[in-house]
Amino acid sequence: MLTVWGRATSSNVQAVMWTIAELGLDFERHDVGHAHGGNKTADYLAMNPNGLVPTVRDGDGAPMWESAAIVRYLAARYGDAAFWPRDPAVRVQLDMWAEWIKTSFVPVFTGQIFRPLMALAGSTPMQPGQVQAATDALKPLALRLDKRLGDGPYLGGAELSFADMIAGHLLYRYCTLDFDRAVTPSLDAYYARLSARPHYRDHVMVSYESLRTRP
Ligand SMILES: N[C@@H](CCC(=O)N[C@@H](CS)C(=O)NCC(=O)O)C(=O)O
Numbered sequence: 001m002l003t004v005w006g007r008a009t010s011s012n013v014q015a016v017m018w019t020i021a022e023l024g025l026d027f028e029r030h031d032v033g034h035a036h037g038g039n040k041t042a043d044y045l046a047m048n049p050n051g052l053v054p055t056v057r058d059g060d061g062a063p064m065w066e067s068a069a070i071v072r073y074l075a076a077r078y079g080d081a082a083f084w085p086r087d088p089a090v091r092v093q094l095d096m097w098a099e100w101i102k103t104s105f106v107p108v109f110t111g112q113i114f115r116p117l118m119a120l121a122g123s124t125p126m127q128p129g130q131v132q133a134a135t136d137a138l139k140p141l142a143l144r145l146d147k148r149l150g151d152g153p154y155l156g157g158a159e160l161s162f163a164d165m166i167a168g169h170l171l172y173r174y175c176t177l178d179f180d181r182a183v184t185p186s187l188d189a190y191y192a193r194l195s196a197r198p199h200y201r202d203h204v205m206v207s208y209e210s211l212r213t214r215p
Contacts, residue, residue: 002027002074005044006053007036009211011110012067013054014204015169019071021199022160023078034121034211068102068166075162082159094156094163097148101167105145108138114173119213131179139182142174146184153193168194169204 002020004027006013013033020027032038033053040051047063048055056064058077064070075084085091112134115123145167148155155163171191174181194200 001059003057004029005032005039005047005055007031007033008203008206009034009208010053011169011173012052014172014206015067015165016054016056016070016074017203018169018199019074019162019165021203022165022197023074023083025074025078068098071162071165075165079162082156083161085156085161094161097145097155098163098166101145101170105138105141105167106170108134108141109170109174113138113179114177117177117179118208118211120211121213135180142182142184142187146182146187149186149190153190164194168200172200172204172206173208 002025004013004016004020006016006029008014008017008029008031010033013029017027017029030038032044032055038044039048039053044055045051047057048065050065052065054065054067054070056070058064058073064073072084085094113131114120116126117131152158154160155167168190171187171194175188175191195205
């Protein structure tokens with residue numbers, strides 16, 4: 001049994017929860033973080049010194065944090081050869097995109113567009129032209145992902161994999177937030193494909209309106 005600490009509205013929790021659901025694993029989830037609090041207590045910090053969500057334990061195993069590390073653990077331990085290719089030469093071709101989305105796409109989209117437009121707690125007030133500059137910077141990245149997705153229905157090609165968990169969960173926010181996006185037919189088709197998956201709808205397509213601090 002997996003225990004997950006983290007609120008359903010956290011996108012990093014969503015990546016983990018979607019993975020758990022796609023793998024058909026038993027879990028219990030505790031609402032922690034943001035309005036729920038509970039992530040700065042001594043007990044929580046003993047599990048996760050960052051005081052962030054998610055934190056996960058598999059049975060009585062050691063606590064795990066960092067959502068992408070947790071997704072990789074679950075995929076390696078419980079996934080089949082399509083979800084977690086055993087050959088490192090095959091797996092790295094997927095993992096490149098998983099790393100890229102976290103290190104290239106997220107800082108621009110989440111850091112410079114989603115957080116300021118939603119005025120999330122802790123985000124700095126927007127400067128004139130800031131969001132336009134960020135949307136301009138994001139367009140070539142979205143086009144790069146679009147090109148990759150033209151090669152197959154999923155990031156790894158024919159079948160769903162751990163890389164889709166790490167990249168795909170971001171697309172609910174990317175595709176539903178009101179801002180100026182690049183024209184990306186393959187990316188849009190990928191998002192439509194993910195949206196048709198019941199586990200994606202249950203765990204990722206979760207309203208983020210409660211996070212907004214400004215209309
Ligand atoms: N790199 C970490 C980031 C974790 C993170 O920033 N979590 C956010 C929610 S998405 C958080 O804990 N925010 C504080 C809160 O919810 O109280 C991961 O991928 O797990």
